[in-house]
Amino acid sequence: MDPIEETLNNPAIRAYLHRMVGDEGLNLLERFPREGEHSDEELAASTGINLNSVRHTLYTLYERRLAEYHRIKNNETGWLTYLWQLRTDHIADALREDMSLVLDKLSRREKYEEENDFFICKDCHLIFTFPQAMNIDFKCPDCQQPMGHFDNEVLLKALKERIVAIKKSLGHA
Known part of the structure; x- marks a missing residue:
């Protein structure tokens, strides 16, 4: 069983995460791709969850060190893209x-x-x-x-x- 699924199957941890990020946040966690890093736009598109809700959830998780990101800069436009991954190993x-x-x-x-x-x-x-x-x-x-x-x-x-x-x-x- 993968670590995210294992974490979400624990009723106490699931309740803790639900209080932290709500229904949409749990939905994002359940549907978060298991491999690699993903932009908030990719996550919104692949999960069907509103982009603002995805961002809110990711920032909330980041504050608890349960998600991390790194940024890449597009040299042509100067835009920054944040690539996210979950850190369920920090839940304890x-x-x-x-x-x-x-x-x-x-x-x-x-x-x-x-x-x-x-x-x-x-x-x-x-x-x-x-x-x-x-x-x-x-x-x-x-x-x-x-x-x-x-x-x-x-x-x-x-x-x-x-x-x-x-x-x-x-x-x-």
């Missing part, structure tokens, strides 16, 4: 990098949840930190109803479990 690095970013965001959110005490309006479901609630006399600014304490233990537990799972996936646990 891209996933690891994105998971590290998610881990950082979740860790910051965990710290925020641990360091703050929260209050909620039972009617409007607006949530405020203790200092925010204190500044509005523990009354909802929308409906003026008194706010009650909000227990964020379920959220904290879920955050901690997700952080542990990501750390384990990254080999940090």
